[in-house]
Amino acid sequence: MEDYKYLFKVVLIGNAGVGKTCLVSRYTKGFFPPGQMATIGVDFMIKTVEIDGDKVKLQIWDTAGQERFRSITQSYYRSANALILVYDVCSQQSYESLPHWVHEIELYAGTKVLAFLVGNKIDQTDKREIPTHIGKEFAERYEMRFLETSAKEADNVEKLFTSIAYQLTAQARDLELRPEQQGTVITGGSTPIASAPSCCKL
Amino acid sequence: MSGGCCGCVAALKPRYKRLVDNIFPANPQDGLVKNNMEKLTFYALSSRPEKLDRIGQYLEQKLTADINRHRFEFVFIAMEALDQLLVSCHAHSLNLFVESYLKMVQKLLECQEPDLQITATNSFVKFSNIEEDAPSYHRRYDFFVSKFSSMCHSGEQFGKEMKQKIRGAGLRGIQGVVRKTISDELQVNIWEQVHMDKIVPSLLFNMQDTKSTGADIESPKDEDDPAHLAEVVFRDLVCRASYGNIRCVLVPILVHLDNHRAWVPTDFAVRVFKIVMYSVQSQYGYLVIQLLLSHLDKHVKDDPQIKTSILTVLFEAVLISAGGSIGPSVLEVFNNLLRHLRISVDNKGKNQAQYSAEVKFQDAIVNTIGEFANNLPDYQKIEIMMFVMGKFPQFADEEIGGHMDQQLQINLLKTLLKATTKYKTVIMSNAFPPEFLHPLLRMSLMEDAGMRITVQDILHTLIDRHGNTKKLKRIELCGNIAVLELSVEKCSRQDILFMKKSGMQFYWHILENLQLESNRVDNLEALYCTMGLLAVEMGGDDIIVDLFRLALDIQGLATGTTLPLTHRCALHAMVAAYLNLISQLVTCQQAFEYVQSVIELRKFRAQHLLPDFAYNRTNRPQSLSELEKSELYPKTDQVKEEWLFEQSLLTTHLASTGLDVSRLGTPFTQKPYSGDNMDPTMSASDIGSINIEMESVDGSPSMARRRYSGVEEITVESLKKMLSEENTEDKEESERRRREVVNTFRTAPFEEIVAKSEAKSNHFHNKLNEILDFVSNTCVKETPVDGMSSEPGDTPFGMQFPDLFVY
Known part of the structure; x- marks a missing residue:
């Protein structure tokens, strides 16, 4: 019986070219797409994970970093359960626009949103411009979780999404917040269907 | 199985x-x-x-x-x-x-x-x-909206055909969600911002994409072409929007255009808003326009190119929505646009490109205002004209504002002209309420010759009801005015009443206008046209006599002025042409013959006093020195008596056709606001005319004298007082004035009193401007370049002040 207990929306945001799409691709498809083109509008992926025996479905919305799509991407923050704000550790500029992004989150996202700050591309050690502690400090200042990842080397990618799933699940259990009550998702609610499992299907 | x-x-x-x-x-x-x-x-x-x-x-x-x-x-x-x-x-x-x-x-x-x-x-x-x-109470379409919107953007990696399919599917999906939810009250509200922020940009993104997928232009009607499909869905969406949610669609459009920098070039924005205007339920059209206006406000400080684009879009939108374009807050709309005009005028001057962009923007504003005005009912048009008039920087500020204000004034005048061209005059008094006429006429005396022409143009469009303007544009002698094919209608009683009330103001301003040295041929022609139109449109029996009087006054002006020779010739020629015109209009054979005889005489002796010569642009001397050397103009500026039109002869001729010619004897020397023969000291122009009387020996002919005799005593007395006491307010003087006013109200005809009291109700400021204007006029008179002046114009300065205190 394939169904899930919780469904969470995860939205990735951040400047163009920091590697949002690659993170998602690494996580959902398991490979690092070389020569990835700029995302247009919003991309969508799905991933189901198991957290303590419960199936948890992650809807991952990968937004375009380009300014011109800002208005459409903003509309996706609103119903997000978790936001992953990505910057490029090799790009001072991408770090510098973080406050702007934080502002956007405050403006458009829900108050209960789980925010993660992610410094990507740590594999390029020689080009690094933002040391780990700087990113960490920033994350602490704005009460975000912090991780550094490499989509290319698959460093921390799994960990990132799993911990998001874990924390959201814990939250949901705590508050007994069922996804359908959260007013975010899905047709007809996602209550597991209490029908007989089709065991005879071999 | x-x-x-x-x-x-x-x-x-x-x-x-x-x-x-x-x-x-x-x-x-x-x-x-x-x-x-x-x-x-x-x-x-x-x-x-x-x-x-x-x-x-x-x-x-x-x-x-x-x-x-x-x-x-x-x-x-x-x-x-x-x-x-x-x-x-x-x-x-x-x-x-x-x-x-x-x-x-x-x-x-x-x-x-x-x-x-x-x-x-x-x-x-x-x-x-x-x-x-x-009904389905708890069905949610959030995911579908999100996913379909996402599909509208995706497919880049699968190649062109697949991309088209995916995007097409996304668009159709959106259409499906909209269709499913819109009709059902219980469904999720698709108009919520969360949804519209996804749907609208997705549609626009695909509509905009025409060029990039432009390979298949040959099949623009292709059902599967995302651009085409997006447009269909977009139309569908807009036409379903009701009053409450039209905003929800429009705001994302504006944001999208901003984000994608799609205002410049204008094509796409115009296309989008054309679709909006054609699809939106017509009673909500004004909401679109309001939103565009407020969007313009947001861009106040931005590149004028963007602002121009927004205005272009606005203009197109107004064109389409026509009557429904303005909505309830008419003045707000105009106020807003005029404010932008003002800001733009203040903005200019960084560099050439910037400047020309601002000028384009200003033109766009002027056009748009014109288009707005076009869609108003007539009574509101006048209101708007008055409103625009109210935006003119006061004359007093002119020193400070300088060039800036002039630029603004030019633009405002253009606006006014645009608005007036859309107005169909039926009754003059409606077209010219005093609050509108007075400032307009005052503006007709502005320093800039080009602007004066525009003012006259405004007058033409308002006065002219039968399309005669073009026929009267040129000053020429027509042996038979039938050639001009003027369409003349009998003038209504209301119009005659209007002219009795306000005619004096027209005449006075025309006279003042003619005295300006900065006049060029165009100015004079415009003025002639105004006079001609007055005659054609409102040439009732009484009025036409006034117009004869006006012509004689102009002649008097031309003989007794310090204007350059060319101006004087032009004035004489204008009088000839005008008398020729109106004597035919009034169908008084003797008067016409008399006018013809004088013209004939001039043809032999004084060609330079006829329009064919005086208004021939090819023989205009470019400079003064050229004028002196010129063979064309006579060396002496002597104008012989027999070349002039004689008032007494005209009087007799006109009287023979049964016209009441008593008024022909009295020149219009009053300022319009006094409107009354009894009180000449109140009038600045009166003072000027008295000067002519006293100083110029061979000055104007006898007509001025008649009026003069009655009031001479008072004038001299007041002159003395003014000279001796200058600025102090004289009790006696005011006492005497009060007596006069009482007298006036006892004896003067009702209409005049009405006109007078109306005029008085004008703001004090008007008065001041009037006087300042006059001062500047006399300044011009005072400094004749050729030194032929025999007429000192210095006294008026001293004599202005009492006028100040009268009001």
Whole structure:
């Protein structure tokens, strides 16, 4: 019986070219797409994970970093359960626009949103411009979780999404917040269907 | 039909499950088993509704399993079966079935395979066409909106054809969601910002994409072309928007255009808003315009190019919505636009490109205001003209504002002209309420010659009701005015009353205007045209006599002035042409013959006093020195008596046709606001004319003298007082004035009193401006370049002040 207990929306945001799409691709498809083109509008992926025996479905919305799509991407923050704000550790500029992004989150996202700050591309050690502690400090200042990842080397990618799933699940259990009550998702609610499992299907 | 092991288990299954299992072929390539599908449909239709729900659930399970095992052929078959069940089953029994159906669609949409997504969308579109009559309370379409919007942007990596398919599917999906939710009150409100922020940009993004997918321009009507499809969906969306939610659609449009920098070039923005204007329910058109206006406010500080684009869009929108364009807050709209005009004028001057961009912007504003005004009912047009008039920087500020204000004034005048061209005059008094006429006439005396022409143009468009303006544009002598084909209508009583009230102001301003040295041929022609139009439009018996008087006054002006020779000749020529015109209009044969005889005389002796010469642009001397050397003009500026039109002769001739010529004897020397012969000291121009009397020996002919004799004493007295006491307010003087006023009200005709009191109600400021104006005029007079002046113009300065205190 394939169904899930919780469904969470995860939205990735951040400047163009920091590697949002690659993170998602690494996580959902398991490979690092070389020569990835700029995302247009919003991309969508799905991933189901198991957290303590419960199936948890992650809807991952990968937004375009380009300014011109800002208005459409903003509309996706609103119903997000978790936001992953990505910057490029090799790009001072991408770090510098973080406050702007934080502002956007405050403006458009829900108050209960789980925010993660992610410094990507740590594999390029020689080009690094933002040391780990700087990113960490920033994350602490704005009460975000912090991780550094490499989509290319698959460093921390799994960990990132799993911990998001874990924390959201814990939250949901705590508050007994069922996804359908959260007013975010899905047709007809996602209550597991209490029908007989089709065991005879071999 | 299942394999051996399943066969025995199948017997234990409920019937509906067996029916469902049977529709799947053993070999997926064979497709849906038609016979068994019919059986299933029949079963679903004939048994109780909950069976259908169970079928739905069971199908969903099978589908999920197939997706997980990547057996996509079976997935397609399942979808086909679902579609058929949906279509054939009764609407009322669908409710729960739809739940599982939508879950299946979502499941397919969550897959990465574009084919599955497209299949799901197509199925969803079919579903959206089904009208359900049972309400569904907790169905949510958030995911669909999000996913379809995402699809509208995606597909880049799959090649062109697939990209078109995916985007097309996304667009159709959006259309489906909109269709499904919009008609149902219980459904999620699709107009919420969260949804519109996704839907609208997705549509626009695809509409904008025409150029990039432009390879297939040859088939623009192609149903599958995303750009075309997006447009259809967009129209559909806009035309469904009601008052409450039109904003929700428009705001994302504006934001999108901002974000994608799609204002410049204007094409796309114009296209989008044309679609909006044509699709939106016409009673809401003004909301679009209001929003565009407020969007313009947001861009106040931005590149004038963007602002110009927004205005262009606005202009097009107003064109389309016509009558419904303004909405309730008329003045607000104009105020807003005029404010932008002002800001733009203040802005200019950084560099040449910037400047020309601002000028373009200003032109766009002027055009747009004109278009707005065009759509107003006539009575509001006048209101708007007055409003625009109110925006003129006060004359007092002119020193400070300098060039800036002039630029603004020019623009405002253009605006005014645009507005007036759309106005159809019916009754003069409606077209020229005093609050409008006075400032307009005052502006006719502005320093800038070009602006004066514009003012005259405004007057022309307002006075002219029969399209005569063009025919009177040139000053010429017509032996027979029938050639001009003027269309003349008998002047109504109201118009005559209007002229009796306000005519004096027209005359006075025309006279003042003619005295300006900065006049060029165009100015004089414009003034002639105004005079001609007055005669044609309002040439009632009394009025035409006034116009004769006006002509004689101009002649008097030309003889007794310090204007350069060319000006004087031009004035004489104008008088000749005008008398020729109006004597024919009034059909007084003797007067016409007399005018002709004087003209004949001039033809032989004084060519330079006739229009053919004086208004021939080829012989205009470019400079003063050239003028002196010129052979064309006579060396002496002597104008012989017999070349002039004699007032007494005209009087006799006109009297013979039964006109009341008593007024012909009295020149219009009053300022218009005094409007009254009894009180000449109040008038600045009176003072000027008295000067002529005293100082110029061979000055104007006898006509001025007659009036003069009655009031001479008072004038001299007041002159003395002014000279000796200058600025102090004189009690005696005011006492005397009061007596005079009382006298005036006792004896003067009612109309004059009315005119006077109306004029007085004008703001003190008007007065001041009037006087300042006059001062500047006399300044011009005072400094004749050729030194021929015999007329000192210095006294008026001293004499201005009492006027100040009178009011």
